[in-house]
Amino acid sequence: xxxxxxxxxxxxxxxxxxxRYPIWENRLYLVKLMDELIExxxxxxxxxxFLLDGQVIPILDYVEVRPENRDKLVKLIKDGRIDVGPWYxxxxxxxxxxxxxxxxxxxxxxxxxxxGNCLDIGYESFGWGxxxxxxxxxxxxxxxxxIVSKNVDKKRAPNSEFKWTGKDGTSVYxxxxxxxxxxxFFMNAYIHIMNGVAYKSDDYNFDMGNYGQVxxxxxxxNYIQDYFKxxxxxxxxxxxxxxxxxxxxxxxxDTLMPDDRAMMDGTDSTTAQPQLxxxxxxxxxxFDDIEFKSSSLGxxxxxxxxxxxxxxxxxxxxxxxxxxxxxxxxxxxMTRSHIKTLNKKVQNSLFNQAEPLSVxxxxxxxxxxxxxxxxxxxxxxxxxAHDSINGVTQDKTVDDVLYRLNQALEISNxxxxxxxxDLIRHIDLSQYNREDIILVVxxxxxxxxxxxVKAYIDTPQVQNIWEFDIVxxxxxxxxLQHISRTEVTSPVVQLQTRPFPYYSDRxxxxxxxxxxxxxxxxxxxxxxxxxxxxxxEFWAKTRTTDGKEIAISSTCMQNEFxxxxxxxxxxxxxxxxxxxxxxDNLNYFESTGDVGDYWMYYPPxxxxxxxxxxxNASIFLMENGNLAATIGVKLTMELPKxxxxxxxxxxxxxxxxxxxxxxxxxxxxxxxxxxxxxEVKVEIDNNCKDHRMSVLFDTGIEARSxxxxxxxxxxxxxxxxxxxxxxxxxxxxxxQPLQNFVSIADDHKGFGIVTDCLGEYSVTPECEHKGGDAxxxxxxxxxxxxxxxxxxxxxxxxxxxxxxxxxxxxxxxYAICPMxxxxxxxxxxxxADCFNIPLKPVQTCVPAMLVEKSEGILPPKxxxxxxxxxxxxxxxxxxxxxxxxxxxxxxxxxxxxxxxxIFGCDVQNxxxxxxxxxxxxxxxxxxxxxxVELNIKPNKIVTLKLDLx
Numbered sequence: 047x048x049x050x051x052x053x054x055x056x057x058x059x060x061x062x063x064x065x066r067y068p069i070w071e072n073r074l075y076l077v078k079l080m081d082e083l084i085e086x087x088x089x090x091x092x093x094x095x096f097l098l099d100g101q102v103i104p105i106l107d108y109v110e111v112r113p114e115n116r117d118k119l120v121k122l123i124k125d126g127r128i129d130v131g132p133w134y135x136x137x138x139x140x141x142x143x144x145x146x147x148x149x150x151x152x153x154x155x156x157x158x159x160x161x162g163n164c165l166d167i168g169y170e171s172f173g174w175g176x177x178x179x180x181x182x183x184x185x186x187x188x189x190x191x192x193i194v195s196k197n198v199d200k201k202r203a204p205n206s207e208f209k210w211t212g213k214d215g216t217s218v219y220x221x222x223x224x225x226x227x228x229x230x231f232f233m234n235a236y237i238h239i240m241n242g243v244a245y246k247s248d249d250y251n252f253d254m255g256n257y258g259q260v261x262x263x264x265x266x267x268n269y270i271q272d273y274f275k276x277x278x279x280x281x282x283x284x285x286x287x288x289x290x291x292x293x294x295x296x297x298x299x300d301t302l303m304p305d306d307r308a309m310m311d312g313t314d315s316t317t318a319q320p321q322l323x324x325x326x327x328x329x330x331x332x333f334d335d336i337e338f339k340s341s342s343l344g345x346x347x348x349x350x351x352x353x354x355x356x357x358x359x360x361x362x363x364x365x366x367x368x369x370x371x372x373x374x375x376x377x378x379x380m381t382r383s384h385i386k387t388l389n390k391k392v393q394n395s396l397f398n399q400a401e402p403l404s405v406x407x408x409x410x411x412x413x414x415x416x417x418x419x420x421x422x423x424x425x426x427x428x429x430x431a432h433d434s435i436n437g438v439t440q441d442k443t444v445d446d447v448l449y450r451l452n453q454a455l456e457i458s459n460x461x462x463x464x465x466x467x468d469l470i471r472h473i474d475l476s477q478y479n480r481e482d483i484i485l486v487v488x489x490x491x492x493x494x495x496x497x498x499v500k501a502y503i504d505t506p507q508v509q510n511i512w513e514f515d516i517v518x519x520x521x522x523x524x525x526l527q528h529i530s531r532t533e534v535t536s537p538v539v540q541l542q543t544r545p546f547p548y549y550s551d552r553x554x555x556x557x558x559x560x561x562x563x564x565x566x567x568x569x570x571x572x573x574x575x576x577x578x579x580x581x582x583e584f585w586a587k588t589r590t591t592d593g594k595e596i597a598i599s600s601t602c603m604q605n606e607f608x609x610x611x612x613x614x615x616x617x618x619x620x621x622x623x624x625x626x627x628x629x630d631n632l633n634y635f636e637s638t639g640d641v642g643d644y645w646m647y648y649p650p651x652x653x654x655x656x657x658x659x660x661x662n663a664s665i666f667l668m669e670n671g672n673l674a675a676t677i678g679v680k681l682t683m684e685l686p687k688x689x690x691x692x693x694x695x696x697x698x699x700x701x702x703x704x705x706x707x708x709x710x711x712x713x714x715x716x717x718x719x720x721x722x723x724x725e726v727k728v729e730i731d732n733n734c735k736d737h738r739m740s741v742l743f744d745t746g747i748e749a750r751s752x753x754x755x756x757x758x759x760x761x762x763x764x765x766x767x768x769x770x771x772x773x774x775x776x777x778x779x780x781x782q783p784l785q786n787f788v789s790i791a792d793d794h795k796g797f798g799i800v801t802d803c804l805g806e807y808s809v810t811p812e813c814e815h816k817g818g819d820a821x822x823x824x825x826x827x828x829x830x831x832x833x834x835x836x837x838x839x840x841x842x843x844x845x846x847x848x849x850x851x852x853x854x855x856x857x858x859x860y861a862i863c864p865m866x867x868x869x870x871x872x873x874x875x876x877x878a879d880c881f882n883i884p885l886k887p888v889q890t891c892v893p894a895m896l897v898e899k900s901e902g903i904l905p906p907k908x909x910x911x912x913x914x915x916x917x918x919x920x921x922x923x924x925x926x927x928x929x930x931x932x933x934x935x936x937x938x939x940x941x942x943x944x945x946x947x948i949f950g951c952d953v954q955n956x957x958x959x960x961x962x963x964x965x966x967x968x969x970x971x972x973x974x975x976x977x978v979e980l981n982i983k984p985n986k987i988v989t990l991k992l993d994l995x
């Protein structure tokens with residue numbers, strides 16, 4: 047009988063760089079995998095190809111310890127025997143920024159091409175949900191087919207194959223594969239055939255003495271680690287082939303290509319399966335109608351495109367976070383929250399400060415510090431692997447991730463400072479005197495700003511300065527608020543000699559900057575007003591006031607736009623003076639039990655949820671002046687010390703403990719002059735375990751949907767997640783991700799939160815069916831036990847590791863933003879940008895070598911780049927493969943937006959590129975006075991490449 051059907055067996059592995067085991071232990075297993083893979087491919091020419099998980103880093107990690115095998119690997123990759131890329135590492139997409147996703151693919155493609163070839167398929171074996179803009183991002187790298195192997199609800203996609211259309215309208219081929227996705231053939235056929243027992247049966251367990259020799263550490267420190275089978279006992283059990291392979295074949299029953307089915311052969315940490323060709327031969331002997339063949343993802347995708355028209359497929363719109371939670375890992379966003387906080391700090395430092403400031407230095411004739419910046423990027427990307435960034439690992443790996451992120455942060459900060467140093471040397475300071483104390487405030491943001499900036503300014507002790515004015519380069523006296531004064535001795539470092547001691551008075555001040563140019567800087571000087579006698583013991587200099595302090599009492603602050611009342615329980619009430627809207631019960635805290643794991647929030651059955659509304663707070667006014675005021679709130683919650691986690695969720699107690707601890711929360715509310723938001727800093731000394739901590743806001747808004755900043759867009763989501771035919775949904779999916787802001791609005795008012803650290807929110811679902819007002823909740827952290835999902839029936843349990851419980855001090859920053867309406871009709875997006883990109887004040891003085899005219903060529907204030915309109919900036923950096931400059935902007939709004947990019951230096955040429963920085967056809971743009979006009983459709987990303995004259 048002629049075989050009319052084909053099963054494409056695609057061998058692969060899902061290789062976590064660090065997960066169940068720390069990086070160097072896992073590297074040993076990677077070496078074993080790669081050694082075996084090279085030997086297998088070299089000895090089996092019919093073994094068509096091995097898919098190395100859609101990433102490049104395993105190859106680079108391997109050759110680091112096996113450099114002698116690099117040439118062999120390059121040949122196999124060039125010959126099409128190993129598929130690598132397009133990703134560099136396999137990130138969890140939601141905790142990282144859109145720009146980080148782009149950089150990962152940029153580096154992945156280039157590293158893969160250095161090795162000989164790059165896979166042009168979006169392989170999503172790792173995706174814990176896919177963002178709505180991923181089709182556009184993939185298309186920007188020439189990728190038009192995506193393998194989405196985490197769950198996509200069959201209600202949305204009844205067939206495996208579908209047309210996935212992103213937020214901007216970009217469409218790609220997509221397949222969710224079938225049952226067990228990336229492991230369909232491996233779990234249902236390979237394991238059964240090679241071990242004689244079905245993987246999902248109760249018989250699948252280890253029989254000591256009959257299943258081969260094992261190795262297990264038995265010492266008191268390591269006995270909790272896994273067993274390792276060190277004897278290979280696999281063999282082909284022909285008697286189960288028909289049953290096992292048929293089950294795998296039927297696992298793809300939802301495909302629109304019933305005669306051509308992908309048989310994914312691999313899963314977490316699996317090796318190359320040297321017996322695969324013998325196995326395929328044995329399988330083919332038992333099937334008369336199906337030809338099983340060693341294949342590749344590329345071959346299968348070619349068949350898919352040949353047989354299925356994109357426009358005839360069911361169309362799925364937007365992001366894919368369908369659940370259930372076990373298929374999505376949707377609650378890992380705020381486990382090990384300190385990793386995410388540090389990562390956001392790194393992204394802001396690298397993308398929003400170090401790179402653009404280095405570009406500015408380049409525009410001024412200096413150097414772009416490419417090698418340092420690439421090193422920082424590498425440290426960061428290596429921390430973005432999905433298990434790494436979420437900390438769903440043993441504690442040692444978390445330490446490694448934090449180390450890498452801190453290296454990236456240190457490099458980024460160092461390059462920012464170096465760039466500012468170089469720029470200051472180019473500024474013409476000839477209008478100032480030798481003894482003048484100079485401030486330069488840098489604004490790396492692409493829009494002009496006028497803010498209240500806190501700075502610490504040192505004046506020589508010999509001058510005995512008590513008060514001074516700050517005057518900008520145009521002669522305007524800045525409004526000023528003194529915060530503190532203290533004597534200090536500072537080292538003044540010069541590499542050619544030993545540091546000089548500088549004896550000074552350090553003045554803490556807040557001052558109003560006036561407008562600082564976009565993507566530039568502004569120069570200020572100090573003008574001395576009042577001196578003091580340093581020897582005075584009594585009758586010290588007293589302070590004066592104009593009576594315009596922000597705080598009008600120890601519990602109330604107000605400016606022109608809002609009034610803030612601090613309530614006895616530590617919450618605040620805000621009056622929006624512009625429209626009369628009031629917001630009460632804002633910023634209270636909630637602790638609820640959590641006996642889940644890293645990936646899934648799960649409250650105990652006998653749960654106890656506490657909130658701070660009933661607490662009595664200690665309230666104190668910390669700072670108060672005409673430009674800013676801060677009120678501190680300290681409260682203590684008595685909470686269960688831990689919770690009982692039932693084994694398998696049914697065996698044993700499921701409740702929070704009777705034993706309690708006092709958990710202290712200190713909150714600082716800051717209101718600045720002219721601000722339309724209240725800045726909040728929260729410090730929590732977490733000494734309780736097994737709980738989720740959130741901060742809540744009773745908004746008084748009837749909301750059925752939420753707007754949250756996503757990747758190059760703002761995602762609008764229903765308050766409740768996807769429902770089934772009964773109207774039910776997964777409780778755990780009420781929490782959803784955000785980047786830097788979230789907002790809700792009705793016809794009367796809006797409410798938003800901007801943040802530089804939080805990544806998860808939820809809104810009370812009651813408002814959807816009861817017509818009630820919405821309570822917005824922001825997750826601060828989840829404290830859970832260290833349990834790693836090794837296999838669905840067995841787990842790695844590490845009772846001697848408590849890093850997942852976050853027994854430490856945690857700090858969160860955000861701002862509460864009352865609005866007139868929805869986010870798109872307010873300045874919430876720009877507010878979030880400014881919250882994440884602070885101004886940078888720097889103190890300097892006039893060069894000693896200045897005689898009559900400074901050698902500086904830059905004016906006392908200057909803009910190197912500016913983006914007008916509502917366009918958002920993703921990056922300003924040097925191009926990957928040339929000395930051109932890359933500027934990436936996007937339109938997150940639901941309507942077309944126009945704007946311009948204005949450069950403060952002579953530009954020779956500007957063209958559009960794709961995300962891979964390849965010039966697009968007919969993409970040259972007109973430059974008029976170093977300005978480029980753009981009209982960008984909703985949610986579109988635009989990348990420009992410019993050459994300086």
